[in-house]
Amino acid sequence: MYLGYNEAEKFYRFLYEKPNLIVFESDHIINRNSGEYANDGLIYYTGDISRLMRTQAFRRMNKIFQLGTKYLGDSNLKHSRADHSKGTYARTMELFMHLLEDKNIKGMIKKYHYEKYVVAELIRGLVHDIGHGPFSHTMETMCNLPKGFHEDIGRRIINEDKEVQEALNRIWPNLPEVIGEAE
Numbered sequence: 001m002y003l004g005y006n007e008a009e010k011f012y013r014f015l016y017e018k019p020n021l022i023v024f025e026s027d028h029i030i031n032r033n034s035g036e037y038a039n040d041g042l043i044y045y046t047g048d049i050s051r052l053m054r055t056q057a058f059r060r061m062n063k064i065f066q067l068g069t070k071y072l073g074d075s076n077l078k079h080s081r082a083d084h085s086k087g088t089y090a091r092t093m094e095l096f097m098h099l100l101e102d103k104n105i106k107g108m109i110k111k112y113h114y115e116k117y118v119v120a121e122l123i124r125g126l127v128h129d130i131g132h133g134p135f136s137h138t139m140e141t142m143c144n145l146p147k148g149f150h151e152d153i154g155r156r157i158i159n160e161d162k163e164v165q166e167a168l169n170r171i172w173p174n175l176p177e178v179i180g181e182a183e
Contacts, residue, residue, distance in 0.1 A: 008044035021047035052167040092125035
């Protein structure tokens with residue numbers, strides 16, 4: 001299966017039952033131009049999802065290295081939490097696109113109106129690191145914070161940050177609550 005613009009458009013049309021503005025950017029972290037699920041090296045979003053990525057809370061992740069100090073030993077490891085989160089979103093989208101090739105799964109999602117849960121899982125992939133700070137795993141250990149402290153911060157951002165909540169609700173009505181249900 002080739003994962004390109006047309007497939008992304010069909011995927012979003014399935015979820016939203018209407019045309020959506022599709023935007024894209026280069027997936028510069030992982031070379032995905034080979035193998036059975038080759039694509040054109042791009043990550044596709046709706047305009048509303050792109051708006052979420054322009055929130056201050058999401059943009060902050062562009063300044064945080066995904067792998068902490070490991071970049072000091074390997075210059076190829078300089079990707080940010082935002083880059084990692086976009087890649088997680090793209091892999092989640094590919095998984096759902098593959099699952100939707102099965103007519104039974106596709107029919108069940110439509111019959112029970114589970115589209116909102118598919119969208120919630122996509123967005124969970126995109127914002128799963130939104131609560132991370134610099135060197136957060138290390139700092140959680142050194143400061144004796146509870147394991148998963150950054151996840152609690154992420155939930156608070158999703159549930160309390162007005163800019164993030166507005167962006168989420170544009171993607172799908174009551175999406176912060178749906179994300180909680182899906183979790």
